[in-house]
Amino acid sequence: MSADPASVPLLSDVLADWLRAAFRRALPPAADDYASIGVVSTTNPEFGDYQCNAAMALAKALKQPPRQLAQAVLDQAGPHPAVERTALAGPGFINITVRADAIIDLAQAQGRDAALGVPPVGRGQTVVLDYSSPNVAKPMHIGHIRSTIIGGALDRLHRALGYRVVADNHIGDWGTQFGILIRGYRQFVDEAALREQPVEELERLYVKSYEQSQADPAWLDACRQELVKLQSGDPENLRLWEQFVQWSMAEFERVYRRLGVSFDLVRGESHYNVKLPGVLATLEQHGLVKESEGAQVVFLEEEKLPVCIVRKRDGGFNYATTDLATVASRVEEFHPAKIVYVTDERQQLHFRQLFAICRRLGITTALDHVWFGLMRLPEGTFSTRQGNVIRLERLLDEAEQRALAIVQAASPTMDPATQRDVARAVGIGAVKYADLSQNPQTQITFSWDKALALDGNSGPYLQYAYARIASVQDKYAERYPGQDPGAFPLQLTEPIERVLALKVTQFPEAILRAAELYRPSVVADYLYDVAQTYSSFYQNVPFLKAPDGVRESRVRLCGLVARVLRTGLDLLGIETPDRI
RNA sequence: GCGCCUGUAGCUCAAUUGGAUAGAGCAUCAGCCUCCGAAGCUGAGGGUUGUGAGUUCGAUUCUCGCCAGGCGCACCA
Known part of the structure; x- marks a missing residue:
């Protein structure tokens, strides 16, 4: 090896x-x-x-x-x-x-390489990847899935290329919404509902309190009071806040486990609170801050960007300041080659402002904003207040349920526990693939049928191709015990074998390109192409029944395809069961 | 008003960043299981790439205008 x-x-x-x-x-x-x-x-x-x-x-x-x-x-x-x-x-x-033998040499060399030929171009470099980043006190809905799934895939792709990745979940755990929430909690809390489904209850409290604040100035003022108390360290409000964060984190963790996503760091915005005055001081040292309409702001006219507020009129800091503190902290702690943010399209301007200020502060770390289009419903955007959000967990439940029905129909002899396991891998895989297979920068109109597609260009199609190969390999081992197809040379006799082998050798290019463009869809497209070619090969060229030598070559090629599919899908965060 | 993004088959999306005859899936139609897994395979139909100009050997891709949609633009994040 x-x-x-x-x-x-x-x-x-x-x-x-x-x-x-x-x-x-x-x-x-x-x-x-x-x-x-x-x-x-x-x-x-x-x-x-x-x-x-x-x-x-x-x-x-x-x-x-x-x-x-x-x-x-x-x-x-x-x-x-x-x-x-x-x-x-x-x-x-x-x-x-x-030359065919050049393809053969390459494919064989690739087969001997543990990384399937993917070069470690990122070795020695650190990337901080900021993704998912949900807000406390709101259940994760399907609008949150893109940052999590796309970010997770970019995370794995960069690790595969040898980068040291610091995956940082920048939780929205601070801000004015907590005044509204705490006030709502004090007035309206339903203890039973809170025990049952804490995050849903928190969301209900927030919405109710927010509505009241819109109609009733006294209520709004009371919300502000709660916020001031929280920010000045009032023990009771701090305790509540910590409790809210804990409940939310428990729910996030549940979703992340199902999605197979994990982070190296989970640092909420609150983590950077103590650094905010220092950020302002640094900006002042660089002569970047001016007063305008009572607020402290940075003008970005040279960059042709609108003014950026770094301290509010009431003395409070806002997200721009927090993000500046976050960049500084990450640069100091990890010395990254680049920091990459994965958020929806609405934050483009914010990051352009943020990056411009960083450059003015002399920060040379590469800063990239990977944005993706908003997930919408056919009737329009999601809105908590309109009550038309689809909870992420419900989507995942539905996906697994639909997959289970198909597994039960297709594999009635499989034992129920395995059926459930397969349905989980297939259902979640379908949801992830539906998102990852398209260019992030297009907006997605959500539809159940599309998110849960199980045929055609879908996650399960790739899983199916993989499972068929696993089955072929089992059959081969049964019929030719102790014989290793890998010990026989590859030979490309049929045209489609040549096409397939050449595609296999292009796996590293797909990985490199996907990471460079921050587009997991490049990998998805590539894998689909490989699987399609394989399926055609599988259907039209006999291999277990082929003559000695040719049979081994073909089974060996199947093995290479299987590794490409498994490795590629793994980089997208999609499982590949041997039987589906 | 200004800025960013999008517009490709009936629907959902590709098109290796300026390359050759614009490709897939879904849907429709016609075939393929006494044979290695039919969640599959083979084939058919379906296009003035929103629109009008420009740049050049060559444009879905670049430039400008227009049309349609999405998002953002001072104290939310």
Whole structure:
């Protein structure tokens, strides 16, 4: 077993290096040294396996005919051990067909590598990943799932690439809502309901108190009083607050366990309270703070951004200040290469302001905001006050229930405990995949049927493909006891085997690209493509019944596909049971 | 009013960041289980990529205008 993943090169890198060298020989020196020259998979199999489009782009800059330029590059390229043939096509495409034994060598090397060829590009670097971050005293509803699921996937992807990830759940446990909540608690609490479902009761209290505060100025004032008491350390209000946080955390933990998400840190906003005056002082030292309409603000005219309030007129701090304190604290404690926030689209402006201020403070850590579109219902956005929220736990229950019905129908002989276990993995997998398989930056209109899809491009489709392979491997072991297909060479006799093996070797590229773009959907798309190709292979090419040697090669290829599916789905946080 | 985002098959989404004939799933229709798992496979129909211009060898992708929708824009987070 090779322990060094660097021993498995990426085919696209190898080919790009080869052509880049040829470009350098064929063309005058360029400022960027042709660093951007790369190859991509062809759009159509008739063009070969990879294509390079750089000649046409460069032709424009160099004022040469693109075909002539591409030809010059090909003349300079010479033969390459991995390349079967090249072709010049169209206005200047360079098409590359890879040698089958190069694919075989790569796939076999990948199979020997524990990381399946995924390079540890993040080794030695730390990433702080801020995701999920729900608010205390509100049940998690389906609007919260995206940050949690997408963030969780980005977390795993970065770890797979060798980054040290600090997953930080920045709980919303502080702020003006607690005045409203405490006042509501004192007046309206239903102790029985609180014992039964504490978070739902807290939400009810908040909504009721909020409504009253809108109608009744005296009530609003009373809420403010409670907040002031809390912030000044009143023991009774602090005790209540701590209790609210505890109840909420218990509910969050329950959901996280079901979703298979865990954090390295759970630090609420309250954690940074003591640092807020220091943040303001630092801003003042940098001459960034001005007074405006009674508040302390930072003007961001150079960045063409609206003014950012860092201290309210009443002397209280707000979220911008808290987030600044959080950045400073994370930089100091973890020395991260980057800090990444996963939130919904509504916070874009806030983070642009935050990052601008950080830059003015001389913070050089890369700061990225990964935003995703809001989850909506067909009739509009969610609103606690409209009472149209769908609780996350209900979604997960429903998912498992629907999956169970199908498992029971499809596998009646499976024992009930296993059926439930499989239904859990399939149901949760379906929900996660429905979210992860699409570009985060589109808004999702929630529908039960879509979130819980069990066929077509869905989580269960991938799980099914995996389970079929597991079954094939079992059958093989039964019929050929003690024989290891991995000891036989891969051979790519059918065209679809070649396609499948090539796709398998592209697994690392999908992981790299997904992490770089912060888009788990790249992995989902890739895996679906692999599973589709596999299913076609499975249906149309016999393998247990194939001749000696060919059979072993095919079972071995099945094994590689299985590892790609299992590893890839694991990175998306989706389980792969052997039987579904 | 200003800013950010979105508009692709009846529906839900892709399209390797400017590449070749725009691809999948769902739905519809037609086939495939005495054969390795039919949650599957094979095939068919379905498109003026919101719209009008521009940039160039080449535009779903870039620029500008317009139309439609979403979100945000001073003391909530």
